[in-house]
Amino acid sequence: MGSVAAEGTLTSAVRSIRCIYETDAEVAQAVVPKPLEACVQPEMYLSFASVAMQVSPDVTLEIRSASFGVRVDYDDKPGYYLITMPMSSEAAVVGGRERFGEPKKLAEIEFDGSGGAGGEAVSASVERMGIRYLAAIGNRVEDLGAREQTEYGYCFKAFPSCDANKGFDQDPQLVRLEWRHRFDRVWRLEGGIELWDSPFDPVADLPMRRLVEFEYTEGTTASSGRVLRPVPGDWLLPFIHQRYDEPQTEGVEV
16 A cells, blocks of 8 residues: 555555454454464564555545454464454555455454544554454553664465366465565554454454553554465365354354
């Protein structure tokens, strides 16, 4: 999302609430398909963002988004296997799913980085199918200055087969996303996140055991992606329901 800065790269002005928390190792590994592996230290990544996307020299659109994923290892670039990426815009959903295979879904997303009456509070939430299932609220308590960092996300570009008895029409492709952040301001937050049960987005199955990092940031993000390799369809088939609304899917015992 954003304006084209270079071929294959999109740059956006972003305000975000970012969280990393520890969860249960068995559950984290159970939701990650091969060839990715959940890290030994089981951590989840959750972010909420307000993205200013410049679609022309005179037009800028605001898109609100969230990302929820498991920290994984792959090659020499650890990152996050993305389970769900709710978006406030249908255009962002379609573009991300078709181009990169991102698990995006249309949602109602609230994001308030204004600081409220006291100037320090920030909050965000996500609702789908009438269910509010992700939220964060915090107060800016420490200015951490500027920071640059690069993060990686992993997802699969896959097309379910036209034949109901076949998994995919062709081998899924493992995709690595690259996010190059330039945060002009970073604040440490005090507060927390909430995960609620939803049959459509069961994020609460990955419970928070300890809050590792909780921050509010303002800056820019340049994003790009590339296909790394094909993977056997059998590796992904047990996990493909994660990107669809299939509440009848049976859970996994861990």
